[in-house]
Each structure stands twice: as structure tokens, then as C-alpha cells.
Amino acid sequence: MLPFDFDYYRPKNLQEAVELYRHLRQSGRQPMYISGATELITLGRIDLVFTDAVIDIKDIPECREIGFDGDYLVLGSALTLTAIEEANLFPLLTKTSSEIADHTARGKITLGGNICGQIFYREAVLPFLLADSQAVIIGPEGVKVHYIDELFQKTLQLGNGEFLVQLATDKRHVDVPFISIKRRQQWETGYPLITAAALKIGGEIRVAISGLCPFPFRSNQMEAAINRDGLSVENRVSAALTVLPEPILNDIEGSADYRLFVLQNLLNDILAELDGINS
Amino acid sequence: MGLQSLTLHINGEKRVVNVRFADTLLYALRGNLGLTGAKPGCLNGDCGACTVNVDGWPMKSCLMLAVEAVGKEVTTVEGVKGEPIQHAFVENFAFQCGYCTPGFIMNCRSLIQHHPDADDAKVKEWLESNICRCTGYAEIQQAVKSVINKE
Numbered sequence: 001m002l003p004f005d006f007d008y009y010r011p012k013n014l015q016e017a018v019e020l021y022r023h024l025r026q027s028g029r030q031p032m033y034i035s036g037a038t039e040l041i042t043l044g045r046i047d048l049v050f051t052d053a054v055i056d057i058k059d060i061p062e063c064r065e066i067g068f069d070g071d072y073l074v075l076g077s078a079l080t081l082t083a084i085e086e087a088n089l090f091p092l093l094t095k096t097s098s099e100i101a102d103h104t105a106r107g108k109i110t111l112g113g114n115i116c117g118q119i120f121y122r123e124a125v126l127p128f129l130l131a132d133s134q135a136v137i138i139g140p141e142g143v144k145v146h147y148i149d150e151l152f153q154k155t156l157q158l159g160n161g162e163f164l165v166q167l168a169t170d171k172r173h174v175d176v177p178f179i180s181i182k183r184r185q186q187w188e189t190g191y192p193l194i195t196a197a198a199l200k201i202g203g204e205i206r207v208a209i210s211g212l213c214p215f216p217f218r219s220n221q222m223e224a225a226i227n228r229d230g231l232s233v234e235n236r237v238s239a240a241l242t243v244l245p246e247p248i249l250n251d252i253e254g255s256a257d258y259r260l261f262v263l264q265n266l267l268n269d270i271l272a273e274l275d276g277i278n279s
Numbered sequence: 280m281g282l283q284s285l286t287l288h289i290n291g292e293k294r295v296v297n298v299r300f301a302d303t304l305l306y307a308l309r310g311n312l313g314l315t316g317a318k319p320g321c322l323n324g325d326c327g328a329c330t331v332n333v334d335g336w337p338m339k340s341c342l343m344l345a346v347e348a349v350g351k352e353v354t355t356v357e358g359v360k361g362e363p364i365q366h367a368f369v370e371n372f373a374f375q376c377g378y379c380t381p382g383f384i385m386n387c388r389s390l391i392q393h394h395p396d397a398d399d400a401k402v403k404e405w406l407e408s409n410i411c412r413c414t415g416y417a418e419i420q421q422a423v424k425s426v427i428n429k430e
């Protein structure tokens with residue numbers, strides 16, 4: 001039960017959704033797109049989210065697409081994490097996603113909701129950042145396609161009335177060597193202390209991280225350090241640790257120093273796994 | 280806004296409920312339909328006490344709006360009558376206070392339906408969605424495995 005009321009709409013197609021949003025805004029309302037609704041419910045309950053008009057996009061066919069189309073793997077934003085895992089078309093995504101929340105909750109949390117949510121871990125974005133995926137978004141100005149690496153700057157940079165429809169990933173990038181490691185403060189379900197995902201493409205290791213900073217990221221500088229020729233693993237990892245984004249989280253889950261220690265070990269594990277593999 | 284009249288399919292019957300769009304399925308089941316088997320715990324998706332089945336899959340009913348359940352088949356523990364998993368819970372002493380039991384039963388039931396030959400890793404993955412404050416995990420795991428092995 002939420003402490004505020006809203007109207008609820010379930011558009012059947014993209015245009016209807018965008019038009020509804022525009023109309024509601026013009027009438028002075030505060031519309032919100034949702035797909036899994038779990039963040040609306042859990043944060044709404046404690047007054048951290050408010051809307052008076054919910055636009056539920058989960059019936060829109062484009063948002064439910066799943067499969068290969070030409071050279072791309074297309075995944076709709078309203079797919080649940082469980083649906084993505086069961087189909088297992090992008091092994092790194094399956095692995096990263098299967099560590100989010102718990103099995104039952106993953107049957108409700110959606111790909112788009114995880115990537116666009118307020119809760120900052122947004123772990124499902126990591127594989128897409130690594131695979132140079134493209135984000136298909138729609139809004140008042142129609143459909144736009146952006147490389148996610150450009151569009152995702154701490155959060156997905158969406159304009160007013162825009163929402164994420166799909167993610168398209170070059171199929172040459174979905175079946176490459178990978179590793180995904182989630183370290184929690186304790187227990188085996190729930191939010192990460194740090195999650196690191198890595199892919200090896202064209203002989204280079206790519207790394208993206210959630211839980212170190214209050215936003216997920218992939219850093220070119222870190223990757224340059226990790227891939228530097230002629231240096232020991234120890235020196236490459238040390239160099240990577242000097243070029244991290246700021247700020248490093250320092251909270252009850254883990255101090256900044258502890259997080260850096262965990263990250264150092266994760267980078268060592270990633271290099272041990274991917275260094276010797278040809279790609 | 281205000282109250283809406285929704286038709287839900289629950290335990291094989293059509294039920295009309297008058298709820299707000301902002302009401303969760305858990306709230307509608309308990310408050311409007313007197314189906315108190317699904318238990319309120321954390322109301323935050325963490326404990327699994329409110330688990331029901333929606334189109335055969337486990338669902339934390341505190342994470343679903345009642346309106347999202349329109350057109351879906353909802354099963355609560357009241358709709359589960361004498362299934363092997365229920366007997367297995369009794370035979371294996373898989374509850375103490377019983378508060379978590381309906382949620383565990385609904386999760387385990389769906390696990391058995393989807394993965395009748397689930398291995399230990401699968402059982403663990405699914406069971407991690409529910410919490411038992413009385414910590415009867417060993418017995419609960421035994422109960423599920425006894426049904427899986429029989430099938």
C-alpha cells in the first residue's frame with residue numbers, strides 16, 4: 001500500500017505511451033514510466049518516490065523483445081531479469097543479473113527498471129557498458145539510438161518524457177570470454193559491496209564496476225592501466241587503483257579503504273581469469 | 280483515482296475487488312478478500328513471507344500492485360490443497376512458528392513445478408528468496424528435496 005494515490009495507464013504501443021506522458025504533463029500532472037514497479041512500490045512506501053500518474057510500459061511489444069535481429073541481440077527494457085536469465089543469450093548478462101536481488105524478486109524487477117532506477121547499483125548496466133551496446137530510446141522527438149557508453153553518465157541521461165525501449169548488442173560481443181564477481185558485505189543475496197564485470201575483446205580486458213562509487217562506471221583510464229604491456233599484474237592493478245573515479249563510497253556497508261582492498265583483489269581475480277585467454 | 284473495481288483470477292475463481300491503484304496485491308488479498316495466507320513481513324521484497332504464485336511463478340505480493348495482477352492467474356496458499364510439498368513440510372517439521380511457511384510453500388511449489396529435478400544449487404538459489412526467523416532452513420530444504428527425489 002502506498003501513501004499516495006495515482007492513476008494507472010497501460011499503453012499498448014510506444015506512441016500511446018509518449019503521447020500519454022505529454023498529455024499528463026500538460027495537465028499539470030507528474031507522470032512516471034514504470035515496468036517492474038518494485039522501486040515505485042518500495043521507495044514510494046517510504047516517500048522517496050512520488051507520482052500521480054503511472055504509465056506502465058510492460059505491455060508494449062518492443063519493450064518485451066528478446067532475441068537476435070540481424071547482427072544484434074535485442075533485449076526489451078520491460079523483460080524481467082528472470083526472463084533474461086532463462087533465455088541466456090548473453091552469458092555475462094545472465095551471470096551479472098542472476099546475482100541481483102533474489103530469484104523471486106528477479107521475476108518482477110526489469111532490465112529497464114534496474115538500469116534507470118534510483119537505487120544506484122544498477123548492476124544490469126555493466127555488461128552493456130562493456131559490450132558497447134546501443135540504447136534505443138523514445139520520447140517526444142521520436143526514436144533515438146545512442147551508444148550506452150555515451151548515454152549512461154552515472155545514470156541514463158534521458159530527457160523529459162523519454163524512456164528506454166531496448167538495448168541492442170553486437171552479436172560478436174555477446175559470446176566473448178567474461179567474468180563477473182559480486183562481493184557482498186555478508187550473506188549471499190542482496191546489494192553488493194562491489195560487483196565487477198569484465199569482458200575480453202580484441203585482446204583487451206574491459207572492466208565495469210558497481211558499488212565502488214555511488215554510480216556504476218566503466219573507465220578508459222583503468223582499462224589502459226590494466227592492459228599495459230610489459231608490467232607485472234601487481235603493477236597493472238596498482239596503476240588502475242590510482243585512476244579511479246571519485247568519490248569512493250565510505251559507509252556502513254564498507255569503508256573506502258576496505259572497498260579499495262576488495263577492488264584490488266577483484267582486479268587480481270579478473271586478470272588471473274582473463275590474462276591468458278585469447279580473444 | 281479513488282477506488283477502482285478490478286477483476287482478479289484467484290485460486291481458480293473470478294473475484295471483484297475495490298482497491299486503489301496504489302494498493303499492492305498483498306493488501307488486496309488480505310484486506311479485501313480475507314485471504315490472509317500471504318503474510319506481511321518486510322513489505323520491501325526482502326523476506327518472502329508474502330509469496331504467492333502468479334501464472335505459476337513465485338511472486339512477492341508486496342512487490343506487485345493489485346492492478347498488475349489483472350489478467351493473470353494468482354494462487355495463494357489457500358488454493359493449494361493437500362499437495363506433496365504440504366505433506367513434506369509436516370513430515371519434515373519444516374516450521375516452528377509458521378509465519379514464513381505459506382511463503383516458503385508457494386515458492387517451493389513453483390520450484391517443483393518448473394524444475395522437478397532441481398539440483399542442490401537450484402534449490403538453494405530459489406530458497407534464498409525467503410527468510411525464516413526461526414531458522415528452520417535445514418528442515419525446509421529437506422522437505423523440498425524429499426518431494427524432488429520422489430518425483
Ligand SMILES: Cc1cc2nc3c(=O)[nH]c(=O)nc-3n(C[C@H](O)[C@H](O)[C@H](O)COP(=O)(O)OP(=O)(O)OC[C@H]3O[C@@H](n4cnc5c(N)ncnc54)[C@H](O)[C@@H]3O)c2cc1C
Pocket residue numbers: 032033034035036037038039040041042057077078099100101102105108109110111112113114115116117118119120121122123124158162163164165190191192323324325
Ligand atoms: C528485494 C530487492 C533487492 C534488490 N537488489 C538489488 C541488487 O542486488 N542489485 C541491484 O542493482 N539492484 C537491486 N535492487 C534494486 C532494483 O533493481 C531497482 O529498484 C529497480 O529499479 C527495480 O526495477 P523495476 O523494474 O521494478 O523498476 P520500476 O519501479 O518499474 O522503475 C524504477 C525506476 O526506473 C524508471 N524506469 C523503469 N523502466 C524504465 C524505462 N524503460 N525507461 C526509463 N525509465 C524507466 C522508473 O521511472 C523509475 O524511476 C533490488 C530491489 C529489490 C526490491
Ligand code: FES
Pocket residue numbers: 318319320321322323324325326327328329330339340341342
Ligand atoms: S513482505 Fe513481501 S517480501 Fe517481505
Ligand code: FES
Pocket residue numbers: 373374375376377378379380410411412413414415
Ligand atoms: S517458522 Fe517461524 S519464521 Fe519460519
